[in-house]
Amino acid sequence: MKSTLLLALVLVSTGVSVAVAAPLGIYQHGTVVRMRMGDCVLMHRGFMTAFGPPQAAATEESCPEYTLVTDKVVFLIVGKSSNQLVPLAEIIDFRFQHRELAIRVDDARHESKFAIKEMTLRSQWELIQKHIEDQLNDSPHRPVDTSLALSSRE
Amino acid sequence: MLTHWHTRSVLLALFALAYVSAADDTNRFSGLPTYRSTVSEVRVTFFATDENNHPVATLTKSDFAVVDNELVVRNFRSFKHSDETALDVVALVDLSESVAPRFRVAMNDVLQLVAREQSIPNDNVAVLSFGGTSGGMSGGIRPAVLCASGCRASDSVSRLLAVKSGGTTPLFDALIFGADFISHHRRAGVRPVLILFSDGNDTISLHSPREALEAVVAGAALVYSVDMLTSEIQTSGSTFLRQVSDATGGRYFSLRFSQQDGAATVLNAVLEDLRASYVVAYDLPSHQAGFHALRLLPTHNLNLKFHSRNGYDYEPSGH
Numbered sequence: 043m044k045s046t047l048l049l050a051l052v053l054v055s056t057g058v059s060v061a062v063a064a065p066l067g068i069y070q071h072g073t074v075v076r077m078r079m080g081d082c083v084l085m086h087r088g089f090m091t092a093f094g095p096p097q098a099a100a101t102e103e104s105c106p107e108y109t110l111v112t113d114k115v116v117f118l119i120v121g122k123s124s125n126q127l128v129p130l131a132e133i134i135d136f137r138f139q140h141r142e143l144a145i146r147v148d149d150a151r152h153e154s155k156f157a158i159k160e161m162t163l164r165s166q167w168e169l170i171q172k173h174i175e176d177q178l179n180d181s182p183h184r185p186v187d188t189s190l191a192l193s194s195r196e
Numbered sequence: 197m198l199t200h201w202h203t204r205s206v207l208l209a210l211f212a213l214a215y216v217s218a219a220d221d222t223n224r225f226s227g228l229p230t231y232r233s234t235v236s237e238v239r240v241t242f243f244a245t246d247e248n249n250h251p252v253a254t255l256t257k258s259d260f261a262v263v264d265n266e267l268v269v270r271n272f273r274s275f276k277h278s279d280e281t282a283l284d285v286v287a288l289v290d291l292s293e294s295v296a297p298r299f300r301v302a303m304n305d306v307l308q309l310v311a312r313e314q315s316i317p318n319d320n321v322a323v324l325s326f327g328g329t330s331g332g333m334s335g336g337i338r339p340a341v342l343c344a345s346g347c348r349a350s351d352s353v354s355r356l357l358a359v360k361s362g363g364t365t366p367l368f369d370a371l372i373f374g375a376d377f378i379s380h381h382r383r384a385g386v387r388p389v390l391i392l393f394s395d396g397n398d399t400i401s402l403h404s405p406r407e408a409l410e411a412v413v414a415g416a417a418l419v420y421s422v423d424m425l426t427s428e429i430q431t432s433g434s435t436f437l438r439q440v441s442d443a444t445g446g447r448y449f450s451l452r453f454s455q456q457d458g459a460a461t462v463l464n465a466v467l468e469d470l471r472a473s474y475v476v477a478y479d480l481p482s483h484q485a486g487f488h489a490l491r492l493l494p495t496h497n498l499n500l501k502f503h504s505r506n507g508y509d510y511e512p513s514g515h
Contacts, residue, residue, distance in 0.1 A: 077493070078266045129269055130261035131495040148496055178483065
């Protein structure tokens with residue numbers, strides 16, 4: 043419910059920014075700050091996973107997860123296969139399409155679609171990051187539980 | 197878990213963290229106050245290949261980003277061509293029964309490698325083996341050094357020609373043996389390369405595949421694996437060979453699809469990769485102790501593939 047509301051908020055703000063930036067294109071901009079290989083469960087959810095044979099369940103393949111930071115919102119997006127990559131340029135262009143994030147690849151018209159796993163307001167995300175940083179500074183030689191962050195290490 | 201010498205060798209390698217200390221060690225005993233300033237820097241040696249699997253000669257620092265323990269790094273302290281200009285080649289040859297059909301081909305490749313005087317000085321090539329039989333005796337479980345230097349001498353060549361295939365496959369033990377051999381023969385400015393001829397299928401090692409992978413990653417060598425598998429079906433052995441090569445920043449070749457002879461293909465690739473290598477240095481993004489996973493990824497052209505070691509061990513100073 044909360045994420046639906048947030049998505050609605052983001053879509054509304056997207057609509058506004060698209061209208062404003064229409065002559066320049068339909069893309070929003072963001073920066074990828076983290077990347078990890080996670081499970082592909084998100085990609086395999088659905089009827090066949092729930093009720094189908096065991097082989098329809100999530101495979102052991104890992105999918106790339108990216109933390110994409112924008113002005114207002116921080117997205118955790120997941121690729122659909124192990125080799126679906128986001129170009130890690132300083133600024134990347136993206137837009138919403140059918141509850142997915144379409145990212146412009148290599149300055150071309152080609153887009154690559156990613157599932158949205160999580161969305162957090164940037165202010166909240168920054169608080170979490172600060173908390174992690176403080177933890178690191180308090181105990182520099184102790185491994186930090188980064189599960190508090192958007193992307194946790196398995 | 198990596199052993200202490202593995203950790204040290206990683207720290208000493210080009211790839212490792214360089215602790216720049218303002219204090220001179222001689223001050224430690226002179227009674228003078230010591231001011232220490234520690235800067236942690238990560239150095240990564242790498243090369244890139246294009247969509248045709250050819251090395252890319254010219255790269256800029258805006259062509260890639262480093263992902264260090266999940267954190268994306270784009271600001272680099274330095275970026276330059278690698279200083280390494282020569283090769284130290286160790287050929288590690290599987291002589292076991294499972295590769296018997298391609299054993300003679302592999303040995304011919306090894307002899308051609310040894311004979312490439314223009315590319316590798318005589319002292320910079322060694323041949324190790326595992327499995328197999330020699331002079332009617334079983335090669336057994338322990339890997340063997342067939343020649344450590346002077347491999348072009350007639351007695352060394354005779355020894356290489358005398359080996360016979362057969363027996364079991366202690367591949368993982370042999371990789372650890374090879375990594376240890378290389379770390380003991382390491383020289384500055386020379387790139388150590390381990391060319392592994394095998395089908396990737398272990399049958400008898402005391403060590404696990406994970407331990408073998410950790411040993412080669414901790415060692416400084418790039419592993420170029422040559423898959424001796426004759427079947428068209430991809431096996432777990434082939435997957436392991438790919439894993440080892442990828443983890444060290446080397447490459448995987450299959451003799452099945454090679455049009456030229458294996459030795460020429462692999463050695464040319466090793467030399468081209470050496471010439472196309474760069475070193476990038478950046479500030480340690482996270483002081484989290486332990487293994488830092490590492491990956492270089494393109495910023496614009498997704499057809500580029502970057503080859504580097506897949507991680508390093510970070511021990512905070514004072515530990």
